[in-house]
Amino acid sequence: MRCAIIGKPLAHSVSPAFQTAAFRAAGVDATYERWETEPDRLAGAIAALRAPDFLGANVTVPYKERVAPFLDDLRDEASALNAVNTIVNDRGRLVGHNTDVSGFLRALDTVLHDEPVGHAVVLGAGGAARAAVLALGRRGAIEVAVLNRTERRAIDLCADLAEAVASPLMPLGLDAARRALRDANVVVNATSVGMAHGPDADSIPLPPDALHEGLVVVDLVANPLETPLLRAAAAAGARTLGGLTMLVEQGAAAFELWTGLRAPREIMFEAALSATAGAR
Numbered sequence: 062m063r064c065a066i067i068g069k070p071l072a073h074s075v076s077p078a079f080q081t082a083a084f085r086a087a088g089v090d091a092t093y094e095r096w097e098t099e100p101d102r103l104a105g106a107i108a109a110l111r112a113p114d115f116l117g118a119n120v121t122v123p124y125k126e127r128v129a130p131f132l133d134d135l136r137d138e139a140s141a142l143n144a145v146n147t148i149v150n151d152r153g154r155l156v157g158h159n160t161d162v163s164g165f166l167r168a169l170d171t172v173l174h175d176e177p178v179g180h181a182v183v184l185g186a187g188g189a190a191r192a193a194v195l196a197l198g199r200r201g202a203i204e205v206a207v208l209n210r211t212e213r214r215a216i217d218l219c220a221d222l223a224e225a226v227a228s229p230l231m232p233l234g235l236d237a238a239r240r241a242l243r244d245a246n247v248v249v250n251a252t253s254v255g256m257a258h259g260p261d262a263d264s265i266p267l268p269p270d271a272l273h274e275g276l277v278v279v280d281l282v283a284n285p286l287e288t289p290l291l292r293a294a295a296a297a298g299a300r301t302l303g304g305l306t307m308l309v310e311q312g313a314a315a316f317e318l319w320t321g322l323r324a325p326r327e328i329m330f331e332a333a334l335s336a337t338a339g340a341r
């Protein structure tokens with residue numbers, strides 16, 4: 062059987078490493094292929110997934126919002142977010158899922174356990190921020206403040222998700238971070254600030270002195286494992302969670318949808334860890 066990841070660029074993706082490890086560990090005879098796809102080839106790539114030897118695919122940047130029209134059905138979170146990160150081939154019918162939401166929640170639970178989310182702050186207004194806001198709403202946040210450099214995008218995000226999320230959503234500019242963090246319990250970096258090889262690899266998306274020990278600080282950036290934000294958060298006494306756990310959890314949920322088997326999470330995490338170290 063076959064699976065693929067569809068996106069561009071894909072050179073730094075660690076999904077092939079941990080999904081291949083998962084198939085091997087679970088005794089599933091399947092390959093996981095890297096399909097770096099040009100926009101004008103997207104429809105053809107999706108159509109190819111209908112063949113009987115395909116379990117499905119992952120979809121990543123920049124196509125998560127663009128694949129919906131090529132699919133037959135959208136499930137739960139994929140429909141609320143209008144973004145798909147996992148496609149399942151159900152005997153020729155293509156069904157779109159979004160496992161970023163459940164992946165984020167499972168990752169968050171490794172730090173929060175049974176604690177409530179309380180007041181949450183999400184930095185960013187792209188696809189990752191949307192998934193985090195929906196997830197925090199589902200986890201019963203008292204309120205989610207959405208802070209973005211371009212405030213207009215935060216306003217649009219809150220308007221788009223207002224119906225799907227029961228918690229009040231508050232759009233703000235990034236300059237409101239100090240005020241928003243004062244009473245917050247959970248803060249999520251869903252910007253690309255801190256990403257290895259990016260333009261802001263050494264930066265932190267908020268004033269470091271706004272961090273405090275009452276916070277759980279989640280950085281969705283998965284490479285490096287310890288971002289400048291996580292270092293500053295640990296120094297302030299906050300609890301921290303890096304992006305690799307969510308990356309593996311969203312992949313584990315995809316694996317379970319494709320195979321119907323329980324994902325070998327520890328093996329996937331180890332494979333992701335060594336692939337991330339190798340990609341540095």
Ligand code: NAP
Nearest residue numbers: 185186187188189190210211251252253281282304307308
């Ligand atoms: P995206 O749609 O491109 O959004 C990028 C966000 O970062 C925007 O809100 C943008 O603000 C903000 N930003 C970029 N440079 C900035 C700067 N210098 N200062 C302040 N804000 C800045 O990206 P995405 O797909 O949502 O991904 C965001 C991050 O999450 C990436 O690092 C990605 O790798 C990570 N991610 C992780 C997982 C995981 O499983 N761990 C899953 C998905 C994504 P503007 O709107 O003002 O441009």
